Amino acid sequence: MLIAHPENHRLPATFIPGSPGIDVAAAEQAAAALLTAIGVSDGSEAADRTPARMVAGLAELLNCPAWEFTTFPNREGQHELVLARDVPFTSLCAHHLLPFSGVAHVGVLPAARIAGLSKLARAVEAFAARMQVQEELGQQIAAFLEERLECRGVGVVLAAEHLCMTRRGVRAQGAETVTIACRGDLRDDPGARAEFLQLAAPQTRRAA
Numbered sequence: 238m239l240i241a242h243p244e245n246h247r248l249p250a251t252f253i254p255g256s257p258g259i260d261v262a263a264a265e266q267a268a269a270a271l272l273t274a275i276g277v278s279d280g281s282e283a284a285d286r287t288p289a290r291m292v293a294g295l296a297e298l299l300n301c302p303a304w305e306f307t308t309f310p311n312r313e314g315q316h317e318l319v320l321a322r323d324v325p326f327t328s329l330c331a332h333h334l335l336p337f338s339g340v341a342h343v344g345v346l347p348a349a350r351i352a353g354l355s356k357l358a359r360a361v362e363a364f365a366a367r368m369q370v371q372e373e374l375g376q377q378i379a380a381f382l383e384e385r386l387e388c389r390g391v392g393v394v395l396a397a398e399h400l401c402m403t404r405r406g407v408r409a410q411g412a413e414t415v416t417i418a419c420r421g422d423l424r425d426d427p428g429a430r431a432e433f434l435q436l437a438a439p440q441t442r443r444a445a
């Protein structure tokens with residue numbers, strides 16, 4: 238069954254740095270308990286601050302710095318594709334809490350306004366800073382840009398390695414997961430879609 242999360246792509250106008258959702262003391266206590274429970278707590282000096290480092294590391298991955306979505310008037314009529322290619326990202330797999338990371342290719346067909354270019358990458362960063370499912374990550378970025386920019390089309394290609402799939406479980410080393418989230422003319426206009434995917438697709442495989 239498809240479960241829709243219509244609010245998931247909404248972000249506050251300005252992002253606040255810090256990790257307000259994290260109770261650091263409780264998280265460190267739980268991390269220490271986890272290390273003990275799985276039998277790796279050896280009391281050594283090296284592991285002394287491991288619970289604190291675990292929490293700080295997770296807080297870092299679940300946080301993104303403050304930014305604003307800056308746009309400019311489309312004065313010269315840029316109605317062709319604008320593509321930010323090879324934007325690196327790291328997120329946390331919602332199922333295993335292991336990292337998945339790779340690159341995002343974000344394309345926009347502008348209308349009345351153009352986005353500050355870095356904001357395409359910042360949108361990727363902001364939505365990646367959550368427990369995520371790759372398909373939902375792509376859809377949330379696309380929905381956010383479509384809504385904020387009121388553009389004619391948005392396309393988001395994500396190509397990522399999931400450690401939960403390549404380093405544990407099935408251990409499919411080298412496997413890459415590619416997802417496409419297109420909206421507007423980048424989904425419905427075959428020519429525009431083909432041009433976008435052609436420019437984005439050759440970049441989906443990481444350098445060996």
Ligand SMILES: Nc1nc2c(ncn2[C@@H]2O[C@H](COP(=O)(O)OP(=O)(O)OP(=O)(O)O)[C@@H](O)[C@H]2O)c(=O)[nH]1
Nearest residue numbers: 330331332333369370371372399401402405406407
């Ligand atoms: N569709 C999708 N699946 C994901 C993503 N990240 C992880 N998964 C999958 O989520 C599934 C969770 O399945 P479970 O059977 O509950 O977990 P598991 O026993 O650890 O499964 P294995 O990884 O096969 O050992 C696995 O198939 C993962 O590969 C993602 O971003 N998108």
Ligand SMILES: [Zn+2]
Nearest residue numbers: 330332333401
């Ligand atoms: Zn996983």
